[in-house]
Amino acid sequence: MYNVLFFAHLQEEAGVESIQLDNAPLTIGELKKQLLEQYQFTLSKQVMFAINEEFAVDEDTIKDGDVVALIPPVSGG
Structure with missing residues (x-):
């Protein structure tokens, strides 16, 4: 089981801050496909993924106990 955190x-x-999933191990790329199907997200190429507070790419593997964060671009001043 692993946690997925959503921001912004x-x-x-x-409609939620986070979810728990049981389908580890899988890659960030596989998770992206799953989230697009399940939540109809607007996932632009600028949305960053992190595993355990380390930025991750599509080929990185999510394991049981990991925390995955989806971090969209933000603007501010």
Whole structure:
């Protein structure tokens, strides 16, 4: 089991702050496909993924106990 955390507009689109999933191990790329199907997210290429607070790419593997964060671009001043 692993946790997926949503931030900013992704949290609004999902309707929750986080979810728990049981399908580890899988890659970030596989998780992206699953989330797009399940939540109809607006996942632009600028959305960053992190595993255990380390930025991750599509080929990185998620394991049981990991925390995955979806971090959309933010603007501010």
